Amino acid sequence: MDDKAMLMIPGPTPVPETVLRAMAKHPIGHRSGDFSKIISEVNANLKWLFQTQNDVLAIAASGTGAMEAAMINFLSPGDQVIVGCNGKFGERWADVAKAFGLDVQIISAEWGKPLDTEAFRTALEADSQKAIKAVVITHSETSTGVLNDLETINQHVKAHGEALIIVDAVTSLGAYNLPIDQLGLDVVGSGSQKGFMIPPGLGFVSVGEKAWQAYETAKLPRFYFDLGKYRKSAAKDSTPFTPPINLYFALHAALEMMRAEGLEAIFARHERHKQAARAAAKALGLPLLAPDENASPAVTAILPDGVEAEQIRSAMRKQFDIALAGGQDHLKGKIFRIGHLGFVCDRDILTIIGALEATLQSLGYERFTPGSGVAAASQQLQ
Amino acid sequence: MDDKAMLMIPGPTPVPETVLRAMAKHPIGHRSGDFSKIISEVNANLKWLFQTQNDVLAIAASGTGAMEAAMINFLSPGDQVIVGCNGKFGERWADVAKAFGLDVQIISAEWGKPLDTEAFRTALEADSQKAIKAVVITHSETSTGVLNDLETINQHVKAHGEALIIVDAVTSLGAYNLPIDQLGLDVVGSGSQKGFMIPPGLGFVSVGEKAWQAYETAKLPRFYFDLGKYRKSAAKDSTPFTPPINLYFALHAALEMMRAEGLEAIFARHERHKQAARAAAKALGLPLLAPDENASPAVTAILPDGVEAEQIRSAMRKQFDIALAGGQDHLKGKIFRIGHLGFVCDRDILTIIGALEATLQSLGYERFTPGSGVAAASQQLQ
Numbered sequence: 001m002d003d004k005a006m007l008m009i010p011g012p013t014p015v016p017e018t019v020l021r022a023m024a025k026h027p028i029g030h031r032s033g034d035f036s037k038i039i040s041e042v043n044a045n046l047k048w049l050f051q052t053q054n055d056v057l058a059i060a061a062s063g064t065g066a067m068e069a070a071m072i073n074f075l076s077p078g079d080q081v082i083v084g085c086n087g088k089f090g091e092r093w094a095d096v097a098k099a100f101g102l103d104v105q106i107i108s109a110e111w112g113k114p115l116d117t118e119a120f121r122t123a124l125e126a127d128s129q130k131a132i133k134a135v136v137i138t139h140s141e142t143s144t145g146v147l148n149d150l151e152t153i154n155q156h157v158k159a160h161g162e163a164l165i166i167v168d169a170v171t172s173l174g175a176y177n178l179p180i181d182q183l184g185l186d187v188v189g190s191g192s193q194k195g196f197m198i199p200p201g202l203g204f205v206s207v208g209e210k211a212w213q214a215y216e217t218a219k220l221p222r223f224y225f226d227l228g229k230y231r232k233s234a235a236k237d238s239t240p241f242t243p244p245i246n247l248y249f250a251l252h253a254a255l256e257m258m259r260a261e262g263l264e265a266i267f268a269r270h271e272r273h274k275q276a277a278r279a280a281a282k283a284l285g286l287p288l289l290a291p292d293e294n295a296s297p298a299v300t301a302i303l304p305d306g307v308e309a310e311q312i313r314s315a316m317r318k319q320f321d322i323a324l325a326g327g328q329d330h331l332k333g334k335i336f337r338i339g340h341l342g343f344v345c346d347r348d349i350l351t352i353i354g355a356l357e358a359t360l361q362s363l364g365y366e367r368f369t370p371g372s373g374v375a376a377a378s379q380q381l382q
Numbered sequence: 383m384d385d386k387a388m389l390m391i392p393g394p395t396p397v398p399e400t401v402l403r404a405m406a407k408h409p410i411g412h413r414s415g416d417f418s419k420i421i422s423e424v425n426a427n428l429k430w431l432f433q434t435q436n437d438v439l440a441i442a443a444s445g446t447g448a449m450e451a452a453m454i455n456f457l458s459p460g461d462q463v464i465v466g467c468n469g470k471f472g473e474r475w476a477d478v479a480k481a482f483g484l485d486v487q488i489i490s491a492e493w494g495k496p497l498d499t500e501a502f503r504t505a506l507e508a509d510s511q512k513a514i515k516a517v518v519i520t521h522s523e524t525s526t527g528v529l530n531d532l533e534t535i536n537q538h539v540k541a542h543g544e545a546l547i548i549v550d551a552v553t554s555l556g557a558y559n560l561p562i563d564q565l566g567l568d569v570v571g572s573g574s575q576k577g578f579m580i581p582p583g584l585g586f587v588s589v590g591e592k593a594w595q596a597y598e599t600a601k602l603p604r605f606y607f608d609l610g611k612y613r614k615s616a617a618k619d620s621t622p623f624t625p626p627i628n629l630y631f632a633l634h635a636a637l638e639m640m641r642a643e644g645l646e647a648i649f650a651r652h653e654r655h656k657q658a659a660r661a662a663a664k665a666l667g668l669p670l671l672a673p674d675e676n677a678s679p680a681v682t683a684i685l686p687d688g689v690e691a692e693q694i695r696s697a698m699r700k701q702f703d704i705a706l707a708g709g710q711d712h713l714k715g716k717i718f719r720i721g722h723l724g725f726v727c728d729r730d731i732l733t734i735i736g737a738l739e740a741t742l743q744s745l746g747y748e749r750f751t752p753g754s755g756v757a758a759a760s761q762q763l764q
Contacts, residue, residue: 005410012409012627023628024406027394027581028387029705060583062442062623065606099605193624199409201442201583201626221603223481224447241444242575244583244626245394246405323411 001321008352009325010142010171010299012193012200013342015250019198022253027245035245036237038252043234045255046204049196050173050188051263052180056206057230058251060244063170063191066203068096069225070166070189071136074211076219077101079133082123082163084108084115084148087141088328089168097136100220105132111331112144112301114294117152121159130162133214137165140172143328145301145337146290147172154183164211170194171298173204174258175270175341186211194298195266197257197343198250207231270297273340273349276380280353283376284360285367289335298341299325307365309336315362320355346381353377383703390734391707392524392553392681394575394582395724397632401580404635409627417627418619420634425616427637428586431578432555432570433645434562438588439612440633442626445552445573448585450478451607452548452571453518456593458601459483461515464505464545466490466497466530469523470710471550479518482602487514493713494526494683496676499534503541512544515596519547522554525710527683527719528672529554536565546593552576553680555586556640557652557723568593576680577648579639579725580632589613652679655722655731658762662735665758666742667749671717680723681707689747691718697744702737728763735759 007014028034046056059066071093075081081102083094086109097104107119115137124132135157139150150167157165164186169178173188174195180188186208193200207215207227215228229240258266277300281288289301304312309326313336316322325337338352353373361370389396410416428438441448453475457463463484465476468491479486489501497519506514517539521532532549539547546568551560555570556577562570568590575582589597589609597610611622640648659682663670671683686694691708695718698704707719720734735755743752 003408005408007409007411009411011624012412015409020406020408024402026385026387026402027389027397027575029389029391029707030394030582031708032705060442060444060447061606062625064623065442068606096605099608100603191624193409193627199626199628200412200624201629221482223478224443224450224607226481241446242393242573242582243444244581244629245575246581247583247626323414325411326413 004321006322006351008339008348009323010337010339010341011191013197013339014344015197015199016254016257016343018257019250019253023246023250025246025249030239030243030245038248039239040237042248042252042255045259049255049258050180050206051178051182052206054180054206054208055231055234056204057227057234058243059203059205059225059230060201060241061203062200063189063203064092065225066189066191066205067093067168069203069227070187070205071096071134072100072220072222072225073227074164074187074214074218075102075133076217078103080105080131081134081136082107082120082132083136084138086113086115086144086146086148087111087138088143089141089170090138093136093138093168112146112289114146114291115148115153117149117156120153121156124156124160124163127160130160132160132163134164134166138168139178140176140296140298142171142299143331144289145296145299147176147294147296149294151183154185158184164214171296171341174266175297177267180206184208192247192251195342196251197254198247201244201247202251270340272381273344274300276349276377277338277340279376279380280373283368283372284357299337299339301335301337303335306367307360307363309334311363312336312359315359316355319359322352322355349377349381350374386703388704390721390730391705392719392721392723393573395579395721396726397579397581398636398639398725400639401632401635405628405632407628407631412621412625412627420630421621422619424630424634424637427641431637431640432562432588433560433564434588436562436588436590437613437616438586439609439616440625441585441587441607441612442583442623443585444582445571445585446474447607448571448573448587449475449550451585451609452569452587453478453516454482454602454604454607455609456546456569456596456600457484457515458599460485462487462513463516463518464489464502464514465518466520468495468497468526468528468530469493469520470525471523471552472520475518475520475550494528494671496528496673497530497535499531499538502535503538506538506542506545509542512542514542514545516546516548520550521560522558522678522680524553524681525713526671527678527681529558529676529678531676533565536567540566546596553678553723556648557679559649562588566590574629574633577724578633579636580629583626583629584633652722654728654763655726656682658731658759659720659722661758661762662755665750665754666739681719681721683717683719685717688749689742689745691716693745694718694741697741698737701741704734704737731759731763732756
């Protein structure tokens with residue numbers, strides 16, 4: 001049915017009516033006092049959400065643009081970097097690093113498995129010359145639903161002492177407790193169409209003091225993504241280039257809603273939905289791609305056996321107007337992914353599992369007791 | 383009064399209700415068939431608007447991001463480029479070129495004066511080694527309201543034979559007849575919050591065949607702004623990175639409105655409003671910054687004498703809820719700028735001139751016959 005689509009993908013995520021209405025306001029001048037006030041409030045709330053006193057800079061770009069900025073501002077041609085690759089996004093950051101002429105060492109794991117933290121320890125400890133300038137980690141790997149063990153890898157980076165840690169928190173920020181200052185994360189990137197509950201078009205980068213020191217001598221060319229310009233403007237409640245004004249209206253409203261809910265409640269909600277989705281999948285006999293101990297709070301990837309992933313997605317869309325995500329690259333057609341990120345409530349989880357059960361039955365998949373998925377999910381939502 | 387603001391600045395420009403409503407729809411998945419259809423229709427209509435068969439690629443970025451992409455995809459470190467500078471934006475493109483290590487020759491003119499086309503002819507003719515790889519021209523210089531003589535400069539570039547012409551059409555596209563294919567313009571950048579009648583957040587670059595050839599050997603690093611990726615995706619009605627979905631909804635609606643009005647009518651409307659604004663300024667004894675023969679169709683800059691520009695802006699905002707633009711850089715406080723770009727009708731022009739007359743009177747400026755500004759504007763609107 002028209003206008004009945006329910007988005008359960010890991011971005012874009014559902015957007016609250018309050019936010020859509022804010023976004024539909026007539027634009028105002030971006031150099032006006034009224035807009036400066038919005039920038040000021042948004043920037044303060046971003047620091048709250050990022051749990052940091054660092055600059056959190058907003059850029060008109062997708063999450064990929066934000067991550068490119070997160071890398072190119074702090075490095076010079078030929079610099080050694082380690083990039084963790086266990087999914088599409090880790091591989092993308094390696095591609096960005098190569099495109100800019102960095103000397104890239106990839107530490108990879110099979111898609112669906114977490115990065116091996118010991119491999120990072122070994123590589124960093126072996127670097128007695130302190131030549132490694134940065135370690136790039138995808139926290140929640142959206143393509144597989146794996147949550148990498150950022151805390152442990154970060155400890156190894158801290159032991160190294162020289163390298164910056166650059167984190168893709170695109171689908172973990174606002175979903176999982178990521179205390180940037182407490183962990184001392186140097187650079188953290190994210191994107192608006194995820195935990196932020198607004199449409200795509202804004203990327204975010206938080207930058208700490210050690211990274212700003214690296215910025216001073218970093219020689220990769222940059223202009224639009226020059227974060228120094230954004231920092232200078234942010235100090236004056238402004239932006240270096242025309243900001244996406246209506247997305248700021250949306251973000252302003254969304255951050256107010258998030259403050260009202262509170263960080264702990266937001267993280268608990270995502271944890272609960274992750275547990276419910278996983279419990280339901282198990283009850284339905286559907287294999288989970290990521291292990292329990294490294295499961296993303298934002299997205300659950302399922303590798304069905306005895307029923308086609310694409311048939312499930314297609315039937316869910318046709319009968320129930322529910323959009324699920326498919327697999328990417330070599331996982332295309334093999335997995336489907338349930339997004340439970342951002343503006344998702346307990347009811348949505350029951351809805352999706354109920355529809356999934358009905359869909360599985362209609363496809364002739366019989367490896368479960370009807371009702372067991374919803375029951376398992378319900379138990380996690382208590 | 384709240385909600386009564388009237389935007390008469392050269393971007394963001396007013397946004398039609400139809401477009402705001404389209405933008406406020408719930409996002410859909412950007413990899414869905416429904417969104418591919420929108421991309422396909424948007425891309426076809428962009429080609430119509432740009433009057434070209436070239437690829438017109440949309441990027442989640444401001445106009446500055448689009449112009450950076452327009453430059454870095456076709457050049458290598460150390461390449462010689464000429465940048466025309468007679469305002470803030472020309473200077474910005476010179477800064478981009480320098481940031482990326484290009485060998486920049488600046489041909490400048492005083493802010494408010496047009497670029498000297500003969501200086502381009504001389505420089506290009508002197509380049510017998512054909513070392514100049516690109517000429518970057520700001521068509522409508524938003525900071526001063528000067529429309530540079532792109533056609534003549536383009537002829538000199540064509541006579542050179544080697545150099546690409548890269549055009550900033552941020553405030554001329556959709557306001558002035560710019561037949562890209564007829565003129566053979568290699569690369570043309572623009573931004574959404576201008577003639578496109580939607581909020582900021584999308585940049586556009588049209589790329590011709592000669593530029594794509596240069597792309598093959600161009601060595602400046604790029605990833606997010608790699609236009610080859612956008613071209614490849616556009617051929618499949620897709621985008622390489624998450625697009626700003628709701629701005630696409632807005633653009634889809636706005637382009638339909640523009641097609642309904644027709645290019646000739648759109649250009650005639652902007653010409654009429656330019657003439658009306660200039661005739662009114664003259665009747666009010668207000669000096670115009672740009673000469674008649676090089677006046678932008680998008681913005682009219684006024685250098686008032688006997689009354690303070692900032693007082694005019696402030697009074698217009700306070701009593702009449704009209705936002706005018708001020709001056710930038712060294713013109714700050716000296717000029718004010720009336721935007722007549724995008725979704726502006728004849729009534730808006732009379733409104734602004736009427737309010738300007740009332741404001742001038744309230745500020746004690748008496749160098750005009752009351753009513754003469756509105757009368758002069760009206761005559762141009764016949």
